[in-house]
Amino acid sequence: MYAYIDGKLAFKCPTYVVIEAGGVGYHVNISLNTYSQITDTERCKLYIWMHVKEDAHTLYGFASESEKRLFLHLISVSGIGAGTGRMILSSITPDEIQAAIVKGDVALIQKIKGIGPKSAQRIILELQDKLKKDGPDTLVAVHQYTTAKEEALSALVMLGFAKAAAEKALDAIIRKEGAALTVEQLVKMALKAM
Numbered sequence: 001m002y003a004y005i006d007g008k009l010a011f012k013c014p015t016y017v018v019i020e021a022g023g024v025g026y027h028v029n030i031s032l033n034t035y036s037q038i039t040d041t042e043r044c045k046l047y048i049w050m051h052v053k054e055d056a057h058t059l060y061g062f063a064s065e066s067e068k069r070l071f072l073h074l075i076s077v078s079g080i081g082a083g084t085g086r087m088i089l090s091s092i093t094p095d096e097i098q099a100a101i102v103k104g105d106v107a108l109i110q111k112i113k114g115i116g117p118k119s120a121q122r123i124i125l126e127l128q129d130k131l132k133k134d135g136p137d138t139l140v141a142v143h144q145y146t147t148a149k150e151e152a153l154s155a156l157v158m159l160g161f162a163k164a165a166a167e168k169a170l171d172a173i174i175r176k177e178g179a180a181l182t183v184e185q186l187v188k189m190a191l192k193a194m
Contacts, residue, residue: 003047007019
């Protein structure tokens with residue numbers, strides 16, 4: 001699986017780019033949001049998701065890791081494929097998408113081409129709790145961790161634990177053991193405590 005492709009921007013149009021890396025030209029499908037963020041410089045770095053089907057391997061690229069995470073959330077919804085996910089990201093900004101899902105704004109999501117009332121309701125139903133649980137800006141803003149506790153908390157949330165419960169367990173461990181623990185030690189202790 002690819003994490004990202006960094007190379008020479010050989011071709012750019014609103015729906016895809018060709019990035020030359022290591023002597024290979026990669027055809028990468030992009031959203032209009034990513035297109036607007038790519039500058040006309042020589043080099044380009046896109047975060048990649050590869051869609052493998054029986055008859056094709058298709059690359060989708062994103063200007064930021066947060067846009068990629070939002071895309072992956074969207075395509076996890078029943079009935080939303082990669083093409084529709086890209087259409088959603090091309091229609092409104094990731095900030096607007098996340099806010100619409102959290103607020104339950106069916107009307108805004110329904111305005112996107114290819115999304116009917118049932119699909120809009122399904123997107124909200126399946127993603128609203130996930131986005132609320134993680135906090136308002138988890139997908140849009142890429143966090144820079146300043147403490148071992150913050151990084152350990154993020155790891156526990158990614159493992160599926162509720163943020164409040166994980167934070168409570170970490171606070172108890174830090175009170176008992178002190179703040180000099182590494183991220184790995186905090187996560188291991190929290191897993192035993194939860």
